[in-house]
Each structure stands twice: as structure tokens, then as C-alpha cells.
Amino acid sequence: MALTRITSPHTHRALGTGQVMRTVVMATLPGLAVLTYFFGVGTLHNVLLASAVCMGFEAAVMAVRGRPVLFYLRDCSALVTGVLLGLALPPYCPWWLVVVGSFCAIVLAKQLYGGMGFNPFNPAMVAYVILLISFPLQMSQWAAPSDIGGHTPGVLEALKQIWAGSSIDGYTAATPLDTVKQNSSLMLDSVYLQDPVLAAGSFAGAGWEWVNLAFLAGGAYLLYRRIFTWHAPVSMLAALALMAIIFYDGGSSNSGGSVLFHLFSGATMLGAFFIVTDPVSSAVSNRGRLIYGASIGVLIYVIRIWGNYPDAIAFAVLLMNFAAPFIDYYTVPRTYGHKKSQRATKKADL
Amino acid sequence: MSNTAEWQTISKKGLWTNNPALVQLLGLCPLLAVSGSVVNALGLGLATMMVLTSSNIAVSLIRKTVSDAVRLPAFVMIIASLTTCIELLMQAYTYELYTILGIFIPLIVTNCAILGRADAFASKNPVLPSAIDGLMMGLGFTLVLLTVGAVREILGSGTLFANMHLLFGEAARDWTLTLFANYPGFLVAILPPGAFIVTGFLIALKNIIDHHQAQRAAARKEKPVKGNKRVRTTGTIA
Numbered sequence: 001m002a003l004t005r006i007t008s009p010h011t012h013r014a015l016g017t018g019q020v021m022r023t024v025v026m027a028t029l030p031g032l033a034v035l036t037y038f039f040g041v042g043t044l045h046n047v048l049l050a051s052a053v054c055m056g057f058e059a060a061v062m063a064v065r066g067r068p069v070l071f072y073l074r075d076c077s078a079l080v081t082g083v084l085l086g087l088a089l090p091p092y093c094p095w096w097l098v099v100v101g102s103f104c105a106i107v108l109a110k111q112l113y114g115g116m117g118f119n120p121f122n123p124a125m126v127a128y129v130i131l132l133i134s135f136p137l138q139m140s141q142w143a144a145p146s147d148i149g150g151h152t153p154g155v156l157e158a159l160k161q162i163w164a165g166s167s168i169d170g171y172t173a174a175t176p177l178d179t180v181k182q183n184s185s186l187m188l189d190s191v192y193l194q195d196p197v198l199a200a201g202s203f204a205g206a207g208w209e210w211v212n213l214a215f216l217a218g219g220a221y222l223l224y225r226r227i228f229t230w231h232a233p234v235s236m237l238a239a240l241a242l243m244a245i246i247f248y249d250g251g252s253s254n255s256g257g258s259v260l261f262h263l264f265s266g267a268t269m270l271g272a273f274f275i276v277t278d279p280v281s282s283a284v285s286n287r288g289r290l291i292y293g294a295s296i297g298v299l300i301y302v303i304r305i306w307g308n309y310p311d312a313i314a315f316a317v318l319l320m321n322f323a324a325p326f327i328d329y330y331t332v333p334r335t336y337g338h339k340k341s342q343r344a345t346k347k348a349d350l
Numbered sequence: 351m352s353n354t355a356e357w358q359t360i361s362k363k364g365l366w367t368n369n370p371a372l373v374q375l376l377g378l379c380p381l382l383a384v385s386g387s388v389v390n391a392l393g394l395g396l397a398t399m400m401v402l403t404s405s406n407i408a409v410s411l412i413r414k415t416v417s418d419a420v421r422l423p424a425f426v427m428i429i430a431s432l433t434t435c436i437e438l439l440m441q442a443y444t445y446e447l448y449t450i451l452g453i454f455i456p457l458i459v460t461n462c463a464i465l466g467r468a469d470a471f472a473s474k475n476p477v478l479p480s481a482i483d484g485l486m487m488g489l490g491f492t493l494v495l496l497t498v499g500a501v502r503e504i505l506g507s508g509t510l511f512a513n514m515h516l517l518f519g520e521a522a523r524d525w526t527l528t529l530f531a532n533y534p535g536f537l538v539a540i541l542p543p544g545a546f547i548v549t550g551f552l553i554a555l556k557n558i559i560d561h562h563q564a565q566r567a568a569a570r571k572e573k574p575v576k577g578n579k580r581v582r583t584t585g586t587i588a
Contacts, residue, residue, distance in 0.1 A: 100536070108547065134537040 015227075017116070021076035023227055025083055027218035028274065032087065034214040038145040038207035040152035042091020045162060047083050049098045054082030057106040065111075077116050081105050084124040084274055088267065088314070089131070090142050092153070092161050097138055101127040121321045122281045125314040132314070144173035145197060145207030173197055176205030177266045177310040180257045188251035188258075204264035212264040219273025228277040231286050232293035236272050237263060239297025247305065256305040271300070271313035281321045288324075288331035296320045357482050364486025371494035371549075372556050376463035380454050381495055382545040386506065389513050391499025392492070393447045394454060397436045399488025402464050405429045406484030409472040425468045426459070433458045447516040463491060494552065501548050506540035508533030 015023075035043040058078035062069045072078075085101050105127035113119045132139045146152045153161065174182070179195045192198045200206035223230060244259040251258075262268065267275075276282065276293055283292040296316045303312030334341040370376045380398070384390045408428045416424045437455050440448040448455065458464070467487050472480040504510055508530040514522040538544050 112550075130538050130543075133541065134539075135534060136537075138534070 017075040017077065020227055021080045023225055024080050024222065024274065025076065027222045027227075028083055028087060028215075030214040030218050031211060031270065032083075034207075034211050035087065035091070038211065039091045039143045040146065041155055041158050042093075042143060042153075042162070043087065043089075045158065046089045046091060046093065046098060047086030049095065050086035050089070050102050051079050051082035053099050053102040054078045054085070054106050057102055058111070061107060061111040061115075065115075067115075072116065075116060078106055078110075081110070081123045084270075085127050087270060088124065088128050090139060092143060092158060093138050093141070094165055095162050097131060097135060100134075101131050104130045117280055119280055120324075122275060122278050122317055125275060125317050125321075128314045129318060132309070140178075141172045142175050145200075145205075175266065175310060176201075176208055176261070177304065179205075180261070181304070181310045183253060185253055187253055188255050203258070203260040208266070209264045212269040215269035215273060219269060222273060222277075228279070229286060229289065231289035232276045232282060232296075233272040235290045235293035236276050236297040236300075237268070239294040240268065240301055241297075243298055243301035247301070256301070262301065262304070266304075266311035267313045268300070271296075271317065275313060275317050281317075281324060283324045283327040283331065285328065285331045285333050287333070288327045291327050291331065292320055292324060295323070356479065360479055360483050361486045364483060364488075365490045365493070366556075369490040369494065369556075370463040370466075370487050371491050372553050374463065374466070376466055377461040377491060378549075380457065380461060381491075381498065381549065382542060384451055384454050385495055385498040385502055385545055385548075386540050387503045387513065388496065388499045388511050389447065389516050390450060391495040393440075393444065393517055394451055394458075395488075395492030395495040397440065397455060398458055398461060398464070399485065399492050401429065401432045401436055401458050401461075402467060402488040402491075403481060403484035404432050405464055405468055406472040406480040407477055408432070409468040410475060410477045410480035413473045421473060422465075422469070425465060425473075429464050429468070430459045444517055450516070463487065494549075497552060498545065498548050502539045502544050504529060505536050505548075506538075506544065507535055 032043065032047060055073060055078050059069050059073055062072050082102060082105075085105055086098070089098060089101065105123040108130075109121055109123040109126035110116070110119045143152070173196070176195070176198050179198060180188075180191060183191050186194070195205075197205045197207070201209050203209060204212070219233060222228060223233075240262055241259045244256060244262040247256045248258055249255045256262070257265075272293075276296055283289050299316035299319055300312045303309065303315050307315075309315070332341050364370075368374065371378070371381050377398070380394055384394050405425070405428055409425055412424070412428075433456060436458070437448075440451075440455060467484060471483045475483070500510060503512065508528065510527040510529060511522075511525045514525045518525075536544075539548070
């Protein structure tokens with residue numbers, strides 16, 4: 001009888017790209033569920049449509065490029081892009097918005113640069129920014145959360161809106177970030193009392209705080225599974241919190257909002273755990289990720305408070321994607337056995 | 351080489367193989383900045399073409415009298431004065447378009463395609479070929495500008511040939527083709543990123559066509575010697 005005995009060293013098999021991507025999709029499910037609970041089936045429809053169209057575009061480009069289509073579809077990176085784009089788009093937006101966004105994400109932002117692993121920018125965020133700049137009207141209509149008495153359309157009604165283009169003016173509401181941004185005369189306390197969405201919530205508006213908590217839970221799961229390191233998300237949240245503390249000023253009409261408000265509003269948690277941690281377009285060393293994340297956090301606050309748009313994850317992430325190679329250049333880690341870290345390019349080579 | 355054959359090569363170079371916008375990538379600043387609609391593109395394209403043709407003629411005329419050391423300042427002076435002429439002409443005849451194109455008309459002076467042609471071709475060739483070269487290079491530039499303008503106008507606002515009366519007078523006011531009713535407007539196509547994306551796609555398209563033609567030419571060349579292979583040699587025997 002042969003005894004199979006496994007001796008050390010016990011090495012783990014590294015996760016494949018497909019596994020990582022599928023885990024990321026799994027981790028977005030709590031957030032998706034909460035979004036659907038508060039805002040109706042719109043986001044769910046967005047996610048399904050965007051995923052399908054993104055996979056379709058990926059397959060088409062792969063076929064045109066003469067690469068194995070199924071092999072590249074199986075790594076699920078297009079699926080992740082689709083899911084993230086679907087989560088970011090406002091619910092009940094017209095179908096063509098999703099299709100144009102998916103085209104921009106997969107064809108323009110990803111495949112034109114060489115496909116998986118070669119894109120300098122986060123595809124979903126490129127698509128989001130193109131749509132936000134091109135179609136400001138359609139991109140700024142968020143549905144009102146259901147628990148403040150907002151009417152959440154049923155499946156049929158939702159489909160009619162998305163595919164036949166009937167108006168959704170009936171049940172949109174300003175998001176908390178927009179409310180605070182538009183406020184110029186009231187003390188923050190009065191804003192919280194007057195705005196229905198903020199009044200129904202405990203610190204960052206009805207629905208939104210739960211959405212962000214759900215994405216935080218998904219992010220914590222990914223961290224536990226070691227899909228990414230803690231450096232980028234934690235430094236981003238810390239920098240955002242620090243900026244919020246500095247400019248809180250006790251809640252005057254000029255105040256930017258409390259720390260909790262900023263951490264649990266808009267796309268903060270989605271951005272921190274699912275966008276900033278993108279392995280392709282972010283900085284690669286741990287020290288680099290700290291700088292990368294912190295800069296995004298600062299930029300988010302700056303654009304949210306002093307910029308033209310209520311939320312800023314996409315703009316901040318794209319700006320820092322630009323800077324990621326620069327950060328990498330100055331944060332090359334010290335090689336084991338060497339005293340000083342080596343520059344990516346030696347001075348003599350230049 | 352006979353004259354017509356020479357002119358044909360010059361024309362083909364300007365329009366296709368050495369196109370200033372798609373191959374040399376010269377004059378990108380106006381190409382990207384004012385190609386938001388067909389009328390803007392055509393206006394600037396025609397102006398550039400006129401400056402390019404006349405500057406090539408002028409440079410070719412003085413090519414033997416101007417010494418090498420001072421040739422570039424001389425060329426720039428010629429181009430600048432010709433641009434001023436065009437600017438004054440546009441101011442007189444198409445004033446509205448002149449105000450829309452704004453700084454990009456005086457900036458024709460700095461269009462590298464023009465100085466490039468003056469130095470690379472007109473200063474070494476007689477007047478007639480230089481004139482044809484200038485005309486064809488200008489035409490090639492204008493055609494690319496027009497294509498980019500048309501694509502951006504269709505994508506950006508869903509129309510084609512809007513506001514053509516700025517260039518062709520009142521009769522052209524109703525040339526506007528509305529391609530999609532209730533088009534929401536794809537703003538990015540009108541903004542600078544759209545110009546980069548459309549130009550990139552055009553360059554890619556040109557490369558695909560060239561690649562295709564090269565392959566076909568190669569296939570045609572190989573045919574007669576097909577099957578004429580000898581054992582233990584790679585390739586074919588001529």
C-alpha cells in the first residue's frame with residue numbers, strides 16, 4: 001500500500017485571473033442587492049445589460065484581432081468592467097447610454113491599448129467620465145430611495161423607461177452629495193432636517209449609507225481573500241477622512257460635510273475597494289499604492305467640494321492613473337540584499 | 351520620367367502615401383481644434399490649401415537667390431505674408447466664419463506642413479511641380495480635415511453640413527441634413543478628445559488599407575514562381 005504523504009514546502013497555487021475576477025464580481029453582490037432594494041430594478045438591469053454588452057464587445061474585438069475568444073472571455077475581466085460600469089450608472093438610464101458606455105470601456109479604453117493588462121486607465125471609469133461629460137442630463141438623474149416614500153417602478157414600468165424612453169422625472173431626487181453641494185445659505189443641521197433623503201438617514205442619507213456599508217462589506221471580503229493589499233483603499237479613505245476633518249468647520253453653510261458623510265456618500269466605498277484597487281491601472285509597490293490611494297482621496301474631496309461635479313471618484317481615479325507610472329518610478333522597492341532601491345531607469349541611461 | 355508621370359507621383363504622395371495629416375502627422379493643432387463641423391473644417395482646409403500652394407510657388411521662385419543660411423526666415427516671412435492675405439480675404443468675404451475660426455487662421459503660419467513642404471520640396475524643385483505638390487498636399491490635408499469634421503459633426507450633433515451658409519452664402523442655409531431626429535448629442539465627439547479618437551481611427555483605417563494592398567501586391571508577385579521549389583532550400587528560385 002502506497003502512502004501518499006505530502007511533505008513541505010507547502011506552496012499555494014496562485015489565483016488565476018479568472019478566479020480573481022469572479023471573486024470581485026461576487027463581492028459586488030451585497031452592494032448590488034442593497035442598490036436594488038433602495039432604488040428598484042434599475043441598477044440590476046444596468047449591471048446585466050452592461051455585462052452582456054461588454055462581453056459582446058470583448059468577444060467581437062478578440063475575433064477581429066484573431067485571438068482565441070473564449071480564452072479571453074473566461075478571464076472575466078470584461079465582466080468585471082461591465083458590472084462596475086452598471087453599478088456606477090444611474091438606475092433607469094436609457095439602454096443606449098449603457099451600450100455607448102460599454103463600447104467606450106471595452107473598445108476605446110481597454111482593447112485599443114492592447115487589451116487586458118495594457119490599459120493605462122480604468123475602463124469603467126473612462127466610460128463613466130465620457131458619458132458624464134457627453135450626456136449630463138441622463139447621467140444626473142438618480143432615483144429617489146424607496147424608504148423615503150419614493151416611488152420605485154416595477155419591472156414592466158422600468159423596462160418601458162429604459163427601452164422606450166419615457167420620462168423618469170416623477171421619481172428622481174437629488175443625491176445627498178448634490179444637496180450639500182448646492183447648499184449655500186443653510187447651516188448643515190438645517191440641510192439635514194430639510195432634505196428628505198438626508199433626514200431619513202442616520203448620517204449620510206437614506207439608502208446611500210447602506211449602499212456604502214454593503215460595498216465596504218464586499219471590500220472587506222476581498223481583503224480577507226487577499227485579492228488586493230490594504231494599502232490603496234485604506235490610504236484613500238484615510239486621506240478623504242482627513243480632508244473632511246480639516247474642512248468640516250463645525251457645520252456652517254460653507255462646510256463640506258462631516259467625515260461620516262463623505263465616507264458613506266456617493267461612490268466612496270465602491271471606489272475605494274473596487275476601482276482604486278484595479279491591479280492594472282494603479283501603482284504596483286506597496287509604498288506606491290499608499291501614495292496613489294492618498295492622492296485619490298485628496299482629489300475626491302477637492303473635486304467634490306470645489307469642483308463642478310457632486311461626486312468625483314472617476315475623475316480622481318483617472319487623474320491618478322495618469323500619475324501611476326510616475327509614482328512607480330520613484331517607489332521602486334529595495335531588492336533583498338541591496339542597501340538602496342534601484343531607480344527604474346539609471347541616470348546614466350538617460 | 352515624363353512630366354505627367356511625375357505629377358501623378360507627386361499627387362499620390364500628397365493625397366495618400368505621404369498625406370500631411372495621416373502620415374506626417376503635421377498640422378495636427380488645427381486639425382484637432384477646428385474639425386468640429388464640416389463648415390469649420392472646409393473653411394480652414396481651403397485657407398491652408400491656398401497658403402500652401404502659393405507659398406510653394408513663391409519659395410520655388412526664389413529658391414536660387416536665397417542662400418541656405420537664411421532660407422528658413424525667408425520662408426517663414428513668405429508664409430506669414432500669404433497667411434495675412436488669406437486672413438484679410440476671409441475677413442472680407444466670410445466674416446462670420448472668420449470669427450468662428452478665430453486664432454486658428456493666423457496660426458496657419460505655424461502649420462508645420464507648410465514650412466515642411468517649402469523646405470523639403472519647393473526649395474529643391476521648379477515652379478510647376480512645387481505648385482502641384484502644394485495643391486495636392488493641401489488637398490490631402492483638407493480631405494482629412496473634412497472627414498474628421500463630418501464624422502465629428504454626425505456623432506456630436508447628429509447633423510451634416512450645418513451652417514454651410516457661412517462659406518457658400520445664403521443659398522446654402524438649408525443644406526443641413528438632420529440624420530437623427532431627437533439626437534441627444536454626443537458631446538465628447540465635439541470636444542477635443544473626440545478629435546483625437548476620430549483621427550486615430552482614420553490613421554488606423556489608412557494603415558489597414560495600405561497593409562491590405564501590400565499583401566495583395568505581394569501575392570500577385572509570388573504567383574508566377576509558385577511550385578518552383580527545390581529540396582533543402584528555403585524560399586523560391588527566381
